[in-house]
Amino acid sequence: MSEESVAEEATAAAVPLVVLKGVNKHFGALHVLQDIDLTIARGEVVVVIGPSGSGKSTLCRTINRLETTDAGSITIDGRPLPQEGKELARLRADVGMVFQSFNLFAHKTVLENVTLGQIKVRRTDRREAEQKARGLLDRVGVGAQADKYPAQLSGGQQQRVAIARALAMDPKVMLFDEPTSALDPEMINEVLEVMQQLARDGMTMVVVTHEMGFARSAANRVVFMADGRIVEEARPDQFFSNPRSDRAKDFLSKILHH
Amino acid sequence: MNVLSDHFAEFREGFLGTVELTGLSGLLALVLGILMAAFRVSPVPALRIFGTAWVTLLRNTPLVLLFLAVTLGLPALGLKGWDSFWLAVLTLGCYTSAFICEAVRSGINSVPVGQAEAARSIGMTFSQTLGQVVLPQATRIAVPPIGSLMIALAKNTAIASGFNVTQLGSVQKSLNADTGYNIYVIFLWIAVCYIIITLAISGLFRLLENRLAVAR
Numbered sequence: 360m361s362e363e364s365v366a367e368e369a370t371a372a373a374v375p376l377v378v379l380k381g382v383n384k385h386f387g388a389l390h391v392l393q394d395i396d397l398t399i400a401r402g403e404v405v406v407v408i409g410p411s412g413s414g415k416s417t418l419c420r421t422i423n424r425l426e427t428t429d430a431g432s433i434t435i436d437g438r439p440l441p442q443e444g445k446e447l448a449r450l451r452a453d454v455g456m457v458f459q460s461f462n463l464f465a466h467k468t469v470l471e472n473v474t475l476g477q478i479k480v481r482r483t484d485r486r487e488a489e490q491k492a493r494g495l496l497d498r499v500g501v502g503a504q505a506d507k508y509p510a511q512l513s514g515g516q517q518q519r520v521a522i523a524r525a526l527a528m529d530p531k532v533m534l535f536d537e538p539t540s541a542l543d544p545e546m547i548n549e550v551l552e553v554m555q556q557l558a559r560d561g562m563t564m565v566v567v568t569h570e571m572g573f574a575r576s577a578a579n580r581v582v583f584m585a586d587g588r589i590v591e592e593a594r595p596d597q598f599f600s601n602p603r604s605d606r607a608k609d610f611l612s613k614i615l616h617h
Numbered sequence: 618m619n620v621l622s623d624h625f626a627e628f629r630e631g632f633l634g635t636v637e638l639t640g641l642s643g644l645l646a647l648v649l650g651i652l653m654a655a656f657r658v659s660p661v662p663a664l665r666i667f668g669t670a671w672v673t674l675l676r677n678t679p680l681v682l683l684f685l686a687v688t689l690g691l692p693a694l695g696l697k698g699w700d701s702f703w704l705a706v707l708t709l710g711c712y713t714s715a716f717i718c719e720a721v722r723s724g725i726n727s728v729p730v731g732q733a734e735a736a737r738s739i740g741m742t743f744s745q746t747l748g749q750v751v752l753p754q755a756t757r758i759a760v761p762p763i764g765s766l767m768i769a770l771a772k773n774t775a776i777a778s779g780f781n782v783t784q785l786g787s788v789q790k791s792l793n794a795d796t797g798y799n800i801y802v803i804f805l806w807i808a809v810c811y812i813i814i815t816l817a818i819s820g821l822f823r824l825l826e827n828r829l830a831v832a833r
């Protein structure tokens with residue numbers, strides 16, 4: 360490797376992967392995101408936590424521009440998010456997203472769900488795409504379901520397929536919006552385990568979740584949101600044992616002792 | 618003396634005229650209707666406005682007025698030399714496309730919006746999302762109403778007989794002049810011809826519905 364490319368890689372690694380600066384958004388009169396500043400480094404796992412309606416989903420969705428913003432800037436890997444169009448589509452392919460309600464393509468088989476983006480967006484040859492899809496499906500533990508339709512799978516299996524679908528695009532960062540909230544308790548762990556493995560493999564992740572266990576074991580940082588603001592940021596052990604803000608104390612007391 | 622066997626050639630010509638007119642304007646209506654539905658859900662405001670205007674204008678104009686506007690208006694605008702058959706295809710196709718657009722749009726709205734968001738978030742463009750994810754699933758909901766619209770179209774072709782297009786309606790006009798036949802019998806045979814066409818259309822769409830149901 361030449362010195363130049365080493366230097367380039369070094370600077371690339373120094374640039375944070377996701378940077379939000381002064382992001383504001385309204386839904387009509389509701390100021391749902393207020394002056395959000397958030398920087399996510401390569402390989403970092405950030406858990407976003409906070410009461411319902413505080414703007415966590417909206418924050419997640421602005422990062423791949425499923426929601427537009429009113430003010431502020433968002434950059435992914437040093438590049439600002441472009442306007443809706445081909446260029447935005449290209450950038451979105453680098454940002455994986457996993458939804459609370461799975462959102463698998465109902466008319467396609469599990470395998471087709473994982474190959475569609477590769478074939479249509481990355482222009483990968485079908486053979487190669489299927490091979491990669493099978494590898495990913497095995498990795499998330501649903502390899503045997505490849506030829507079934509989403510409706511024939513359990514919630515936990517569907518969510519793991521959704522993770523494989525996002526991974527198939529080789530994303531630089533993965534966004535998870537309450538990935539286990541729609542699942543029966545016995546299926547939560549199988550999804551969390553896949554996410555934990557991803558985190559260990561060095562994937563950059565933004566995870567909206569109330570799963571304390573995951574936050575403690577996998578997160579580098581916890582971001583606490585309330586009323587459209589980031590109220591507190593801390594290491595998970597600090598945040599859970601010794602929250603600084605009253606809002607966080609109040610919130611934790613509600614979810615920890617019921 | 619049987620009017621059908623005596624004038625079989627006229628009946629056949631009228632029947633084929635109606636079938637051709639229905640088929641071609643139906644095809645045009647489908648293409649335009651799907652295009653307008655895509656316009657109406659597109660992220661580009663100008664396209665949305667165009668689609669909405671198209672539907673509002675064509676859906677709310679009586680078909681006869683539309684025929685008049687096209688057959689008298691286009692030549693007045695200098696577009697002479699169009700065959701009356703193709704003018705009828707144009708008129709019927711545009712008119713029906715407004716209704717097809719709305720049937721397709723209700724199909725589009727039946728597809729959970731989360732799937733379109735998932736498609737966009739893996740980097741698919743608007744047209745890929747529509748073509749690969751939304752429309753294939755919208756079809757199941759849209760096919761039954763489109764079948765009804767095609768039957769309505771087949772019957773609406775009768776209006777074209779007033780504008781010099783050979784089809785079933787014109788058989789009645791030419792034979793009425795011929796004395797000696799019972800006018801009700803003429804009508805009966807024409808009605809039978811229409812029933813053959815409309816039943817064929819419903820059969821075709823029933824088949825399509827069943828195929829889509831099997832493919833989950």
Ligand SMILES: Nc1ncnc2c1ncn2[C@@H]1O[C@H](COP(=O)(O)OP(=O)(O)O)[C@@H](O)[C@H]1O
Nearest residue numbers: 386389391409410411412413414415416417418
């Ligand atoms: N598309 C929308 N239109 C209007 N209001 C919305 C929309 N999406 C979310 N909201 C509102 O914005 C607030 C924040 O929502 P959300 O980001 O989903 O919160 P969270 O994920 O933290 O529960 C809520 O009050 C919600 O009702």
Ligand SMILES: [Mg+2]
Nearest residue numbers: 415416417537
């Ligand atoms: Mg939410």
